[in-house]
Amino acid sequence: MSDSASSLADSIPSLPPAREIPSTFISSVKSWWSAGEKGSAASEERLLRKLPYFRPAGSPPVTPDNATPVTAQSSRVVLDDPRHYLNTFSITATSPSPDAPPPAVVLHGYGAGLGFFFQNFPALGKWAGKRGTSVYAVDWLGMGRSARVPFQVKAKREDIDGRVREAESFFIDSLEQWRRKMGLETMTLVGHSLGGYLSIAYALRYPTRVNKLILLSPAGIPRDPNSTVPSRELTDPQTTGATDHDRPEPADSKHVEDLKASQQEAQRQESRSRKVLTYLWEQGWSPFQVVRSTLFWGPLLIGKYATRRFIGLDEEDTRAMNEYIMNITLAKGSGEYCISHLLAPGAHARRPMVDRISALKIPVTFVYGDHDWMDPEGGKESVERLRQAGNGLGRMYMIPHAGHHVYLDNPKAMNDLLIKELDRPTGSSRTPYSA
Numbered sequence: 001m002s003d004s005a006s007s008l009a010d011s012i013p014s015l016p017p018a019r020e021i022p023s024t025f026i027s028s029v030k031s032w033w034s035a036g037e038k039g040s041a042a043s044e045e046r047l048l049r050k051l052p053y054f055r056p057a058g059s060p061p062v063t064p065d066n067a068t069p070v071t072a073q074s075s076r077v078v079l080d081d082p083r084h085y086l087n088t089f090s091i092t093a094t095s096p097s098p099d100a101p102p103p104a105v106v107l108h109g110y111g112a113g114l115g116f117f118f119q120n121f122p123a124l125g126k127w128a129g130k131r132g133t134s135v136y137a138v139d140w141l142g143m144g145r146s147a148r149v150p151f152q153v154k155a156k157r158e159d160i161d162g163r164v165r166e167a168e169s170f171f172i173d174s175l176e177q178w179r180r181k182m183g184l185e186t187m188t189l190v191g192h193s194l195g196g197y198l199s200i201a202y203a204l205r206y207p208t209r210v211n212k213l214i215l216l217s218p219a220g221i222p223r224d225p226n227s228t229v230p231s232r233e234l235t236d237p238q239t240t241g242a243t244d245h246d247r248p249e250p251a252d253s254k255h256v257e258d259l260k261a262s263q264q265e266a267q268r269q270e271s272r273s274r275k276v277l278t279y280l281w282e283q284g285w286s287p288f289q290v291v292r293s294t295l296f297w298g299p300l301l302i303g304k305y306a307t308r309r310f311i312g313l314d315e316e317d318t319r320a321m322n323e324y325i326m327n328i329t330l331a332k333g334s335g336e337y338c339i340s341h342l343l344a345p346g347a348h349a350r351r352p353m354v355d356r357i358s359a360l361k362i363p364v365t366f367v368y369g370d371h372d373w374m375d376p377e378g379g380k381e382s383v384e385r386l387r388q389a390g391n392g393l394g395r396m397y398m399i400p401h402a403g404h405h406v407y408l409d410n411p412k413a414m415n416d417l418l419i420k421e422l423d424r425p426t427g428s429s430r431t432p433y434s435a
Contacts, residue, residue, distance in 0.1 A: 015046055017319070019323055021318070023303065025300065027300075028296055031299035043327045044074070044145060044324060046320050048072065051091075054073070070092060070128050071091075072090065073090055074087070074090075076088070079141075079174055079178065083147060084177075085146060089121075089138075091125045093128050096133070100131055100132040101133055101188070103128075103133050103134040104124060104188045105136045105137075105138060105188065106138070106190045107198065108139065108193075110219070111143060111288050111329070113143065113144030116192075116407075118317075120414065120415055120418065121135070121137070123415035124415075124418065127419050140175075141334075142336065143334070148335075149334055153341050160350050168201045171198050172202045172205055175202055185209070186209055186211045188214065188422060189210055192405075193219045193404065196217070197218055197221075197342070197349065199213055199218075200213065203362065204357075204359060207359075207360065207361070212363040212364070214367070214421050215364065215366050215379075216407055216414075218353070218374070220342065220349030220353050221353045221375070221378030221379060221382060222378030239312075239369065239402055242312070242400070249397060250395070250397060250398075251366075251376065251398045291330075298329070299326050302322065303322055303326075305325075353382065354381050359389075362391075362393065364382070364383075365421050366379030366396040367406055368406065369402030370398050371402065373404055382394065399417070401413075
């Protein structure tokens with residue numbers, strides 16, 4: 001840490017440490033009672049403060065003595081409807097370059113939030129400072145710490161296209177309003193899971209506003225309704241074993257076949273409870289609605305998930321992530337109700353992106369973990385469809401020692417690839433995928 005960044009961090013009031021992860025009913029009740037807007041803001045800030053140049057509200061002004069290559073702050077960006085706002089984290093170069101590349105906009109997955117990327121922000125901040133540009137992370141409308149507004153779809157259940165169009169528009173329209181409010185001409189979208197799906201949908205609707213797409217284990221790509229096992233997100237522990245020597249590898253047929261084989265084995269072991277979950281899914285229930293319905297038991301359930309899913313983090317970061325997840329999960333349900341309209345049970349898109357993506361003329365990079373539960377076959381076919389349509393700018397990579405949360409399971413390898421893809425010239429047509 002530089003002297004200026006250190007002095008800046010020292011001048012910011014401290015936050016209390018994250019609570020212990022609940023292990024008893026009494027501790028679960030105490031955590032449930034503490035959840036709310038104040039706790040949500042503190043839990044997010046606790047993760048963002050890991051950046052020495054993060055400036056919380058009320059921080060002292062920047063002076064030559066505490067200037068850093070970039071500054072970071074959180075804000076609410078109010079949209080056209082004053083009741084709607086998107087929670088936004090900004091990393092901005094203090095010396096913008098006239099030749100700066102388009103800013104990167106990081107978009108989280110279903111029911112998550114921008115705090116999930118806390119281990120990627122240091123590398124992205126360094127890139128922003130070096131290139132004289134900006135990096136933004138945004139909570140989708142109705143998720144994370146953005147406005148929890150009513151989510152409604154007026155189309156009838158049998159009108160699949162209508163349901164998909166309305167659900168996509170809920171998110172895409174708000175992102176477009178955010179772009180205009182921020183004064184951005186073009187963006188590079190970095191989307192994870194459902195955020196990857198929605199990034200493609202946005203690029204299809206606003207093609208001149210997207211410079212390139214970097215899709216991290218994107219949802220809704222393949223046609224096969226039995227190609228994914230989303231229950232593994234709850235049952236699988238975090239994939240561990242990542243080292244500084246790990247490198248992202250261009251995906252080939254063997255990578256895809258090996259990952260598919262492990263997914264098929266997991267499918268055979270799924271329990272009969274999937275029928276119940278399928279019914280609840282089609283009725284519009286979300287997993288987070290189920291957790292909230294348990295009331296005082298909710299934090300205990302979330303704690304069990306966090307301690308299993310984030311075993312690769314140290315104790316302090318695991319507690320911080322657990323408290324952050326608890327607060328955004330227990331908040332009022334909103335955008336999460338999109339799930340049954342966009343995706344059928346099993347995280348299969350009702351309108352698969354593999355059938356729509358060939359209209360894009362920009363670079364598109366697919367990234368999967370080598371222990372992912374998301375089907376890479378869709379990414380493989382999408383790259384080929386782009387090529388057949390005259391777009392040789394499709395790529396596909398595998399991240400070793402990583403599952404669905406590739407950016408969190410192996411941040412070093414993922415960060416290396418992110419910077420490489422952000423710097424990749426948009427005119428390059430070499431496609432590192434061997435079909």
